[in-house]
Amino acid sequence: MKKYWHVLGIGIQNNLTYRFNFLARTLFGFIPLLAMLYVWRAIYAGKAGATVGPYSLAEMISYYLLVTVVDALTAVNEDDWQIASDIKDGNISQFLIKPIAYLPYRLFLFIAGRLSYLAVAAIPVALFVLAFRKYFVLPPDWLTLGCFLVAAALTALLQFFISYTMAMLAFWVLEVSTFIFILFAFEYIASGHMFPLDILPASLQRVLSFTPFPYQLYFPVSVYLGKISGSELARGLVIQFGWVLVAWGAAQLAWRRGIRKYSAVGG
Amino acid sequence: MNMDTPTNLQNRPQRSGLGRYWRIYTALWKNSVTREMGFKTNFLMWILVEVLWFALQLSFVGVLYLHTDAIGTWTKWQVVFLIGASHFIQQIFQAFFLVNCTNLSELVRNGKLDFLLMLPVNSRFVVSLRQVDLGAFVNAAWAVAVMVYAGSRLGMEPSLLQLLGFSVLCLAGALVHYSLMFLLATISFWTVRAQGIVWGYYNLFQIARMPDEAFTGAFRIVFTFAIPMLLVSNVPVRVVTGKLEEPWLVLLVLVMSAVCVGVSEWGWRTSLKHYTSASS
Numbered sequence: 001m002k003k004y005w006h007v008l009g010i011g012i013q014n015n016l017t018y019r020f021n022f023l024a025r026t027l028f029g030f031i032p033l034l035a036m037l038y039v040w041r042a043i044y045a046g047k048a049g050a051t052v053g054p055y056s057l058a059e060m061i062s063y064y065l066l067v068t069v070v071d072a073l074t075a076v077n078e079d080d081w082q083i084a085s086d087i088k089d090g091n092i093s094q095f096l097i098k099p100i101a102y103l104p105y106r107l108f109l110f111i112a113g114r115l116s117y118l119a120v121a122a123i124p125v126a127l128f129v130l131a132f133r134k135y136f137v138l139p140p141d142w143l144t145l146g147c148f149l150v151a152a153a154l155t156a157l158l159q160f161f162i163s164y165t166m167a168m169l170a171f172w173v174l175e176v177s178t179f180i181f182i183l184f185a186f187e188y189i190a191s192g193h194m195f196p197l198d199i200l201p202a203s204l205q206r207v208l209s210f211t212p213f214p215y216q217l218y219f220p221v222s223v224y225l226g227k228i229s230g231s232e233l234a235r236g237l238v239i240q241f242g243w244v245l246v247a248w249g250a251a252q253l254a255w256r257r258g259i260r261k262y263s264a265v266g267g
Numbered sequence: 268m269n270m271d272t273p274t275n276l277q278n279r280p281q282r283s284g285l286g287r288y289w290r291i292y293t294a295l296w297k298n299s300v301t302r303e304m305g306f307k308t309n310f311l312m313w314i315l316v317e318v319l320w321f322a323l324q325l326s327f328v329g330v331l332y333l334h335t336d337a338i339g340t341w342t343k344w345q346v347v348f349l350i351g352a353s354h355f356i357q358q359i360f361q362a363f364f365l366v367n368c369t370n371l372s373e374l375v376r377n378g379k380l381d382f383l384l385m386l387p388v389n390s391r392f393v394v395s396l397r398q399v400d401l402g403a404f405v406n407a408a409w410a411v412a413v414m415v416y417a418g419s420r421l422g423m424e425p426s427l428l429q430l431l432g433f434s435v436l437c438l439a440g441a442l443v444h445y446s447l448m449f450l451l452a453t454i455s456f457w458t459v460r461a462q463g464i465v466w467g468y469y470n471l472f473q474i475a476r477m478p479d480e481a482f483t484g485a486f487r488i489v490f491t492f493a494i495p496m497l498l499v500s501n502v503p504v505r506v507v508t509g510k511l512e513e514p515w516l517v518l519l520v521l522v523m524s525a526v527c528v529g530v531s532e533w534g535w536r537t538s539l540k541h542y543t544s545a546s547s
Contacts (some may be wrong), residue, residue: 020458028467034486035474040479043335052334159496178312194327199334 003100004108011112017021019022022120026072033068033138037061053199059225061135063196066221068128071193072121074156074217076163079110083167084176087258096259103164103251110160140226147233151220154240158216168251171258192218198227290386291397291520299399310401317358317406324350324412324476339480344510346478348417353476353500355410356437360444362403368448372455379507383542391535395449425507432517433507439524440475440499446527447471447494451533456538475500493522 002078015022042049044057052060083106086092095102129136139145164182169176188194197205197218208214221237222228228236303310328350330344371394374380384390418425425433437469448468459530474490479501482490490496502520505511 015506024467028470031443031470032473038483039331039338039477040488041329042338042478046337046339047335060508087404143534175306175309175312178309178316181316182319185316185323189323194323195330201333 005103007100007105007108008112008115011109012116015113015116016119019116019120022117023124026121026124029068030124033064036190037064038262040064044073047130053196054227055196055199058135060196063221063225063249065129065132065136066224067193067217068125070152070155070217070220070224072118072125073152074220076110076159077113077117079106079160080114080163080167080180081177082109083164084170084180087167087170087262088174092262103255106164107160110156111146115158123239137225139198144223144229146225147237148220148224151223151237151240154237154244155216155220157244158212158240158247161244161251162212162216164251165254171254172226173260187213187216190214191216192221212247215240215243220255274336274536288388288392288418291333291393295397295505296399299401302398314402314405318409320404321350321354321409321413324354327353338478340510341478342421344417344420345504345510348414349478349500349504350420350476351410351413351417352433352437352504353472354441355384355407355414356500356503357444357472357475358403358407358410359437360441360448362400362407363404363441364395364445364448366398366400368445368452370398371452373450375542378544380542384539390539391532395445421508422473423508425509429507429509433503436506436517436520439520440503441497442524443499444472446524446531450527450531453531453534456541463543471496491519492523495520498523 015141039051040060041057043052044060050056055063094104095105139148162183163180166180167176169179173179190197190208190211192214197208197214200208215236219228219240223233272506325347328343331338332346336342338346374394380394383393386393419508437496439461451468471494474496478498479487479491479497482497487497491498498516498520502511502516511517
């Protein structure tokens with residue numbers, strides 16, 4: 001286990017070299033978010049009723065603020081590209097002979113990436129939330145906060161395992177970026193990144209509930225906002241955990257299959 | 268067969284100006300076609316990616332208009348037209364310029380820029396237009412199809428003048444995108460890791476496809492007069508759909524695009540002076 005903590009340390013140091021990149025990324029990312037809030041404000045201004053689905057304007061804004069926070073905590077940054085290029089360039093050969101497994105190695109690098117991203121992005125994100133503080137709600141109680149943290153951690157794991165599995169495609173195809181972008185498109189709309197999923201027609205919501213996408217972002221946000229509670233919350237956490245296991249299994253399977261196909265090119 | 272008579276030789280430099288650049292550019296096109304056809308599956312996959320993201324933006328409009336009839340004065344099919352136009356402008360920009368802009372930092376990093384600077388042609392020309400992205404033309408065609416459909420839903424019958432204005436403004440918009448992206452790319456002369464900055468421009472594209480009336484205050488002023496994202500696709504759509512209440516906006520787009528081109532040229536020259544080759 002100690003060796004993986006070491007990986008964590010190296011990962012943080014590596015990532016902090018790119019702190020300017022992180023900062024630029026966070027700041028640029030606020031522009032479309034702000035634009036989105038303007039569009040919603042215009043929609044609410046032109047409406048007779050004061051709600052869209054179950055959301056008032058204030059709730060809608062706090063939804064997007066939370067999406068920003070959860071995204072900063074859990075999103076896969078460049079891990080999938082790096083894994084794919086590790087495979088393509090033959091860098092994974094060393095993991096076949098060293099006493100360290102590739103999946104936990106990447107997992108710790110992912111965690112390191114998130115921690116260093118937070119260290120850099122915390123200030124701009126906090127300032128942004130502060131500017132909208134009258135819309136930023138606190139969770140109803142401590143239990144909700146605890147459940148939110150668990151759900152957010154599971155979201156991070158789910159994101160990582162799905163990206164890892166996608167990156168394993170590099171064993172079979174030359175160029176994985178197109179596949180990554182296609183998956184990302186689905187994740188972007190179906191995980192609740194663009195809009196809260198409960199403003200969709202009920203039938204569409206039902207279809208989505210059978211996919212892992214809502215558990216990649218929408219679920220922890222709704223837990224925080226107190227939209228899901230009691231037995232429904234417990235059931236949601238179990239399903240989310242189930243998806244994490246499935247994605248982990250897929251990641252392991254893809255790795256084993258891939259290694260069998262692998263012929264160390266230039267390794 | 269008297270090509271080498273003195274008069275012809277004298278005429279040569281003049282004639283060679285545009286003609287020579289045209290020949291160079293056709294050669295670059297041929298290169299790009301050959302390169303793309305080497306990876307046919309990949310070529311098709313990238314088109315699929317763009318189509319998917321385009322569809323995603325359109326679905327978002329669909330979801331928004333489940334809950335409202337208008338954003339400001341923009342109706343559903345007007346916004347669909349706006350998304351189409353914005354995608355069209357972006358794809359035209361992408362077809363000619365995008366890859367070349369994003370490659371600039373790589374050229375600086377590995378010192379290959381030296382070879383391009385030594386060529387006896389305008390350096391900005393060869394750096395900006397080296398590669399053509401053929402898939403982007405296919406995607407631009409999708410965008411036109413969406414605009415035509417939205418236009419028919421709106422019952423539009425634009426005059427020839429409106430169509431001409433729309434086309435000219437779209438080109439001006441593509442030039443704005445190119446100039447700003449090129450300016451950002453020249454930052455790579457100062458810092459090696461400019462990729463993140465170039466990537467940041469994608470966030471600005473997202474503003475260009477939103478209806479201008481939603482924005483107020485400092486945000487609107489900055490993205491109209493400093494970084495004219497709220498002009499590049501909104502104004503041409505206003506012209507062609509007959510929504511143009513303030514005709515001076517047309518002039519503003521043309522002036523802003525000229526300013527952007529000028530500023531990026533200044534940035535390029537300043538950067539070149541600063542350039543110390545990586546390979547020597």
